[in-house]
Amino acid sequence: MTKHYSKAVEMSELVGSLGWMEEDTLSSQDEGPAESDRYTIDAREDGDAGSDELDEGEQDENEENGAEKLPKRRGPKKKKMTKARVERFQARRIKANARERSRMHGLNDALDNLRRVMPCYSKTQKLSKIETLRLARNYIWALSEVLESGESPDGRGFMEMLCKGLSQPTSNLVAGCMQLGQQPLLLDKREEKVAPVCVGGAIPGHPFSYPSPGLPSPPYGAMDASHLLHLKSHSFKGLVEHPAYEHTSPECGGTPPYDGPLTPPLSVSGNFTLKQEPSPHEIDKGYGSSAPATHTAGFVPHYVPSAIPGLGGPQGQNALFQTALSRYELPMDMTFDSYIQHMVGSQIGTVFNE
DNA sequence: TAGGCCATCTGGTCCT
DNA sequence: AGGACCAGATGGCCTA
Numbered sequence: 001m002t003k004h005y006s007k008a009v010e011m012s013e014l015v016g017s018l019g020w021m022e023e024d025t026l027s028s029q030d031e032g033p034a035e036s037d038r039y040t041i042d043a044r045e046d047g048d049a050g051s052d053e054l055d056e057g058e059q060d061e062n063e064e065n066g067a068e069k070l071p072k073r074r075g076p077k078k079k080k081m082t083k084a085r086v087e088r089f090q091a092r093r094i095k096a097n098a099r100e101r102s103r104m105h106g107l108n109d110a111l112d113n114l115r116r117v118m119p120c121y122s123k124t125q126k127l128s129k130i131e132t133l134r135l136a137r138n139y140i141w142a143l144s145e146v147l148e149s150g151e152s153p154d155g156r157g158f159m160e161m162l163c164k165g166l167s168q169p170t171s172n173l174v175a176g177c178m179q180l181g182q183q184p185l186l187l188d189k190r191e192e193k194v195a196p197v198c199v200g201g202a203i204p205g206h207p208f209s210y211p212s213p214g215l216p217s218p219p220y221g222a223m224d225a226s227h228l229l230h231l232k233s234h235s236f237k238g239l240v241e242h243p244a245y246e247h248t249s250p251e252c253g254g255t256p257p258y259d260g261p262l263t264p265p266l267s268v269s270g271n272f273t274l275k276q277e278p279s280p281h282e283i284d285k286g287y288g289s290s291a292p293a294t295h296t297a298g299f300v301p302h303y304v305p306s307a308i309p310g311l312g313g314p315q316g317q318n319a320l321f322q323t324a325l326s327r328y329e330l331p332m333d334m335t336f337d338s339y340i341q342h343m344v345g346s347q348i349g350t351v352f353n354e
Numbered sequence: 355t356a357g358g359c360c361a362t363c364t365g366g367t368c369c370t
Numbered sequence: 371a372g373g374a375c376c377a378g379a380t381g382g383c384c385t386a
Binding site: 364 | 371372373374375376377378379380381382383384385386
């Protein structure tokens with residue numbers, strides 16, 4: 001149960017106990033909908049068709065205060081809110097609130113599922129609702145373009161399509177995923193035979209791609225083509241059903257079946273952070289080290305370094321980072337931030353900083 | 355502290 | 371009548 005939820009229930013009960021539908025308590029409420037709104041329900045419930053001359057709040061006040069200076073209202077007298085009617089209304093309202101809550105939870109779950117199949121997904125760096133929808137739109141658009149052209153996408157162009165209309169932080173996040181998410185499974189030598197759709201992974205010929213098979217992924221940030229696998233049975237068949245996309249290929253770095261959290265946390269500023277332990281809240285929701293319950297067939301989540309045998313934990317991540325520095329002949333004392341800046345910062349910045 | 359994002363409550367409308 | 375859906379209002383949390 002969320003904090004919000006419990007608080008809401010508490011508030012709901014509080015409002016109920018206040019009995020704000022009672023006429024003599026209406027003017028004392030200083031929160032919630034405008035009083036006129038509250039009376040709208042009242043009037044409808046009472047079938048009070050002749051109550052439009054005055055604001056009903058005023059009417060009640062007038063009646064109660066015996067305001068004889070104002071003309072008496074015409075039309076049928078408003079029905080008294082009996083205790084039974086108040087309770088009926090409250091019960092109905094509480095039920096409706098619960099339904100609405102669960103409806104919104106369902107909507108959020110669906111949105112979460114959508115986040116999981118986006119090109120970049122992070123539990124700790126969740127895209128906002130609007131950004132998720134925008135990215136989804138762009139993603140569909142970009143994939144459609146790939147399908148129509150039948151050519152392997154240009155990395156930068158693809159990224160630009162993905163980031164169209166996104167906020168700067170989200171663009172940075174996507175760019176980070178695209179550039180740092182090199183997966184060994186995409187580096188199989190066989191990729192030379194068929195141009196793969198390297199969405200988020202190595203883009204052949206792309207200047208920022210990680211070129212050599214067997215090179216471990218950069219320590220943090222993962223984005224693979226697994227999110228394309230669910231298209232296998234559809235029009236993407238020819239492109240995606242390439243052996244290079246076998247996600248458990250041992251010769252591709254021995255990436256094991258998914259057994260951990262999804263894409264590691266990425267900071268919106270492009271400075272990648274260390275993987276963190278799942279929060280108690282996340283554990284509660286099944287976000288721990290095991291595969292989430294919402295795992296659906298056909299969708300293979302992103303791998304993280306910790307999922308690679310022998311390379312789990314901060315030490316393994318550090319080892320990967322050291323390997324990357326060595327591979328690119330960079331100073332071994334280079335900080336991770338500098339590394340990111342070196343690899344993507346300046347180039348990506350020129351693309352997205354307008 | 356302002357602004358963004360979010361969850362919730364609420365009343366209105368439409369549909370079954 | 372009751373449920374689903376929607377949009378406005380509100381307040382909390384977080385971050386720049």
